[in-house]
Amino acid sequence: MDGTETLSKELQEIDGVITKHRGKHGELLGILEETQLLNEAQFLSEEALNHVALRTGVPLSRVYNVVTFYSFFNLKPQGKHKITVCRGTACHTKGSKALLEDIGLILGCGKALEDGEAFYTTPDNEYTISTVACFGQCALAPVVAIDGVIHSNVTTATLQKLLKKFSKRRITS
Amino acid sequence: MDSKMVSVRINGSEYSVPSGATILDACKRAGISVPTLCFLQDVAKNASCGVCLVEVKGAKSLVRSCTACVRDGIEIITNSARIRDARKTNVELLLANHPKECLSCVRNQNCELQEIAAELGVMHDRFVQTKKKMEWDTTSLSLVRDPNKCILCGRCIAVCGTVQTVHAISLSNRGIKTRVSTYMEKGLGNVACTNCGQCALVCPTAAIVERDDTDEVFEELLNPDKVVVVQTAPAIRVGIGEAMGMAPGSLVTGQMVAGLRRLGFKKVFDTQFTADLTIVEEAHELVQRLTNKGALPMITSCSPGWTKFAEHFFPDALAHLSTCKSPQQMFGALAKTYYAAKLNIDPRKMVVVSVMPCTAKKYEARRPEMMSAFEHWKEKRAWSADDAFYDVDYVLTTRELSRMFKESGIQFASLPAEEFDHPLGESTGAAVIFGATGGVMEAALRTAYEVVTGKTLTDINFVALRGMDGIKEAEVDLNGKKLKVAVAHTLGNARKLMEQIERGESPYAFIEVMTCPGGCLGGGGQPIPTTWEIRKKRAESLYAEDLGKTIRKSHENPQIIALYKESLKTPLGDLSHHPLHTSYQKRGLFVWKTNGHRKKEPVSTK
Ligand code: SF4
Ligand code: SF4
Ligand code: SF4
Ligand code: FES
DSSP: OOSSSOOOHHHHHHHHHHHHHTTSTTHHHHHHHHHHHHSTTSOOOHHHHHHHHHHHOOOHHHHHHHHHHSTTOOSSOOOSEEEEEEOSHHHHHTTHHHHHHHHHHHHTOGGGGTTSOOEEEOTTSSEEEEEESOOSOGGGOSOEEETTEEEOSOOHHHHHHHHHHHHHHHHHO | OOOOEEEEEETTEEEEEETTOBHHHHHHHTTOOOOOSSOBTTTBOOOOSOOSEEEETTOSSOEETTTOBOOTTOEEEOOOHHHHHHHHHHHHHHHHTSOOOGGGOTTTTSOHHHHHHHHTTOOOOOSOOOSOOOOOBOOOSSEEEOGGGOOOOOHHHHIIIIISOOOOOEEESOGGGOEEEOGGGOOGGGSSOOOOOHHHHHOSSSSEEEOOOHHHHHHHHHOTTOEEEEEEOGGGGGTHHHHTTSOTTOOOHHHHHHHHHHHTOSEEEEHHHHHHHHHHHHHHHHHHHHHHTOSSSEEOOOOHHHHHHHHHHOGGGGGGBOOBOOHHHHHHHHIIIIIHHHHTOOGGGEEEEEEESOSHHHHHHTOTTOOHHHHHHHHHHTOOGGGOOOSSOEEEEHHHHHHHHHHTTOOGGGOOOOOOOSSTTOOOHHHHGGGSTTHHHHHHHHHHHHHHHOSOOSOOOOGGGOSSOSEEEEEEEETTEEEEEEEEESHHHHHHHHHHHHTTOOOOSEEEEESSTTSGGGOTTSOSOOOHHHHHHHHHHHHHHHHHOSOOSGGGOHHHHHHIIIIIOSTTSHHHHHHHBOOOOOOOSOHHHHOOOOOSOOOOOO
């Protein structure tokens, strides 16, 4: 990154994003958000973060602080489908841990979902399973979001139904 | 602080305090002590620990006195059952996730967490651990981080970011996963960290400590095949006494020498010898740059945190750095060439240990270019790469040396004063003051003046360069040519002068930079705590030692004169180039991409 090499397309686009946000309120957050959206796998690569730090002059450690603080930011490539299980107190008492384990069984990634918390992308990059501390939908507990759609009062049976579509596709494709 | 006074009531008595004061300040002024843990005067104010709680009449909850300010008529209570209970609970919560390893911890009996737990009467281990065990960061050659012992006080982040403007560390994640991290968890050794150790100096616990080399040194001392010599930096003689339980600033040069002999070092030498040598070389370098229109201002290069800082943050301005090696490295190179030859010692069997106030010196000694003695001998003796050795083998901080003394049962305070060995133990007053901010500049001017003018400098005390102001300036008249010089300590202040250079607005010919607040006497390897009050006491002792020396100009050191006569011939000459001068590399910020030059793996740590 000494200025002589030509920048990849992604880094050029990031430059555009940075120019757009320069001087605006919440500059760094805005830049990072849009940079992540630019990325096909919806994540912030190290190269992208280096570039943002270099161009904005924000210290690398500070960039890291921000991207690890907000759960919106991903440091790893995201699967095509996003499954988010709420692990808040209400959902927990209504059995969200078991749901998480079910997902692990159905998608074949049981080991990675052990501690009642998860952030896992299946090796084929099809699914990302994550947990949140609370969706704010406690009345509907337990809550699972699949590709942005919130499903309430989820049971093992409904979960199986919901995931069937995916796993079928997965098996047949 | 606002000069308007307001009236406050603390524990029932009236006091008048400045209106901008925090409640903690107000209590201090009133002579009432309030316990604190995360708060650190002039450095950190994160209000994270909740140890400094007090009651304020009318407030619903208890108030953190380190950040809350007074207002007129405020009524404060600093001691009640509710306060005691809350303070204690907050510490108990910290302890829940803290390893209870005091007995085998390097900060045992020098730990603020331990102290506060004792002070507040914490007697129970009430809460269960909720955090998972985290990996140590052992990537740095200077420091080791144990995140399990971190109480998230934020002091290290504040000192690194605000005082040093390095920002090598920051908080990461949130909630229970919050921790102190380097970028992408790469580790201190793989990011732009200067190794200054100020983070370790302010850490209340053992979450950041110096890499411990005492076992290795003990082992070398027991090896009959090795000739183990030691050099001591100026700041050790005003620090080691303190670390051994004496009053801050105690000047203990003679006892230190005696103690080192008791440990078994064959020769006890002084880094001040090569500090004098640095001055002679550097003063000539300045004169050369002035006459040949070299890069000006010239900037001192003896502080390895600073040189690394420049390599990371000002890679295009490295021509301003003096090419002189630091006194530590000059010493190592000369010990294993000049001195080894003089005494007919096989340099491969010689072990050079330095005692430094500094953690960055550990890194400096492992820079791959710091093998000039080996380079010197390898052709003459047809040695292979297997024979390779560093100029300086081990660097111990003041704190490590104190541990060695204690382990060896040395009753430090009652040791007789002894003298350094010759010839590498001889030094002048100019070398002593290297340990204080402004000292190198003052020493250099004492010599440069005489080199340029050929006249004797009569008033050799450059008082304007002394003291603890962040940036100091002076003007000297060298044969009618007026030179402006500046002195900066802390990397934040150095950054200001560097930005001035980048803008093309620097009025200076010569700048001294020291990485640590107060200079080396406030180094990252010095006794804990190091406060401004203590720094001032250490500085006073150094200036007193200078005053007491009969020779106070580096170029008048008889052993330096002899060294040039017998070996180096002339300052900046061909013979001095290799052992005494060095070059710098453009590192930039993305260190992990350019790293990988480390030749020897770092030694293991306890
Ligand atoms: S850091 Fe302090 S409290 Fe923690 S184990 Fe070490 S001495 Fe004990
Ligand atoms: S050693 Fe200095 S530069 Fe490195 S993390 Fe600590 S304070 Fe920052
Ligand atoms: S490492 Fe030390 S100074 Fe830094 S936050 Fe943790 S306890 Fe505080
Ligand atoms: S000292 Fe005030 S909150 Fe820690």
